[in-house]
Every structure is written in structure tokens, then in C-alpha cells.
Amino acid sequence: MSSSRRKAVEFVLDHLVWLLLAVVLIVFSLTVPNFAQVGIYANIIEQSTFVGVMAVGLAIVIIAGNMDLSVESVAALTAMATGILFCSHGIGIGYTFTPEWLVVPVSLVLSLAIGAVAGLINGFFTIRLKMNAFIVTLASYIWIRGLVVAVSGGRSAQDLAPPLRWLGIQTVLQVPMIAWIAIVVFVLFTFLLAKTPFGRHVMMIGGNQVATYRAGIKVDRLLMWTFVLAGAIAGLAGWLLAIRTSGATANLGTGMLFNAFAAVVIGGVSLKGGVGKLPGVYAGVLLLSSIHTAINLMGLPAHYTQVILGLLVLAAVLLDTVKHTIRQKYI
Secondary structure (H helix, E strand, O other), rough: HHHHHHHHHHHHHHHHHHHHHHHHHHHHHHHOOOOOOOHHHHHHHHHHHHHHHHHHHHHHHHOOOOOOOOOHHHHHHHHHHHHHEEEEOOOOOOOOOOHHHHHHHHHHHHHHHHHHHHHHHHHHHHHHOOOOOHHHHHHHHHHHHHHHHHOOOOEEEEEOOOOHHHHOOOEEEEEEHHHHHHHHHHHHHHHHHHHHHHHHHHHHHOOHHHHHHHHOHHHHHHHHHHHHHHHHHHHHHHHHHHHOOOOOOOOOOHHHHHHHHHHHHHHHOOOOOOOOHHHHHHHHHHHHHHHHHHHHHHHOHHHHHHHHHHHHHHHHHHOOOOOHHHHHHHH
């Protein structure tokens, strides 16, 4: 295969999810009533916020060759912590600060810290004690969700402090501020993975952990950081969820893990580790959000979304295998 043709094939393989997203948006715009509106496109971006942020941390762990199933429960825990501390109704204690705006950075740092501690626990059992990441994070998914229910007693926290409510409803260019925060997160961690030694080493670990260790890179320390980052980013997702809904309930965020996992796989992150780019993950999130929106506009039952989601994940895993085969044979 010639060099130019090889580059063309590589470009298509690397950006396949973006091409699919463009096709889906065009088809929906032409066939689904009321889809082709600025407000609908803004809604798609907004709906992708929470799953998108969560998918960033999940993708980093998977690229490093591990798995983190606890991110959804970590997000629920940080949302509930934010709700209890800074809500004024329900089970909210309603802490206030002077000046009042301090509640924004304090609640954000607290959420990031709670998520990071959860990630540190996952990393300790997985990296230090050499336990299986799937089992460790599945256990965390269960006990953290149980902790959320135990702490809240099944009740909700309502009416966040005014500065947090204000941030949750602000828009820029008709797109909510929280969606812009998610985009910044994607840009920041795309840079971290693509342009820094940390990102390159994480890729190397996912590709071949033994060879990376023999190259003198501190594999265990980096893997620990991937779990801490995934937890902290999940904490951010929970904080965004709380300020958008102005509170928290015990079942907040239920089901987001599966959407985040689907977005990561559809976005081109290999479950074998070592391969994946965050812009592709963002395209995967937008694709899922577009499908959700189209199904709602068509008035179809919600379970059709689950059917399509499952088929998309199967197709993405199959596509990953096909791309791997094409790269081995022709590139």
C-alpha cells in the first residue's frame, strides 16, 4: 500500500466515529421532525455533559490497561455530599460562607477530593495488592452506592446555595456553562494524554506493561495516578450533576456508567489498552446523546434507546477488532 493511501486509511480509522456522528446528525436533521434546531443541538451538547466528563476518567484507566466500574457511584457520592452540605431543604445542612461565592470553589475541591480518595482506594487494592481491577471497582460500585443510600436514608437534598444554582443555569452561546466545563475537561486531558510524558507513558503501559517497566518507567505509580484521576473526574461529574439539578437524590446518575462505557468503546478506546483518543470519546458521547434526543422527538418508548445502545456497543467492539486487523495487514 502506498504511503498516501496508508495515511488516508489511517485517517478514516482514527476518525470513524466523527464521520458516523456527522452522518447520524444529517439523517436525523432530514428525517426527524423538529430535530434541525439550534436549541436541539445545544440540548444534545448539554445532555452529553455528565456522561462525557465521567467517560474521560474511565477512558484514561482503560487506555492504561485497567477498568474502573465505580465512577458512577463515585459521582453519586460527591453529588450527595454537595447536596447535604450546601442545600437548604430536605436533608441539606445548608452551610454558608462569607463571601457567599466561596461555596463554589469549596464544594468543587471537596468533590474532587472525595472522588480522588475513592480512586486511591481502588488503586491501592488493584496496584499494591495486585487484585483484579474489575472485581475491585465492581465492589466499589456496590459499596459506594450503598453508602450514598445509607447517608441519605433514601431522602433528597434540595435547593443548593444561590451561587451554585446560578452556575448551574448559566448559558454561553445558548449552551449551558456546565457543558463548556465538560469541553474544557476534554481539551485539558486530551493535551495531557497526547503532549505530556505522563500521557505517553500511560499509552505505553496499556500497550505493553512489561516493556514499559523494563524501560525504567515507574509503572505502578502511573497506574495509581490513573485511578486517582478517574475518581477525581467522576467527582467533578457528580458536582456538575448536583449543581444542574440543584440537589441530589440517592439514585442520582443511575445508569450513567453504561452510557460512559459505551461512549468510550464507540469512541475508539481499545479494551485491550494502549489505544484511544479523548476527542473520539467526546464524539461517542455526542452520538449517544443525539440518538437519545431523536428517539424522544419521535415519541418512541425509552427502551428503544437501550436496544440501540447495546447494538452500538457490539458494533463498536466488532469494529475495534476489524480496525486492529486492517492495521496489522495493510498499514
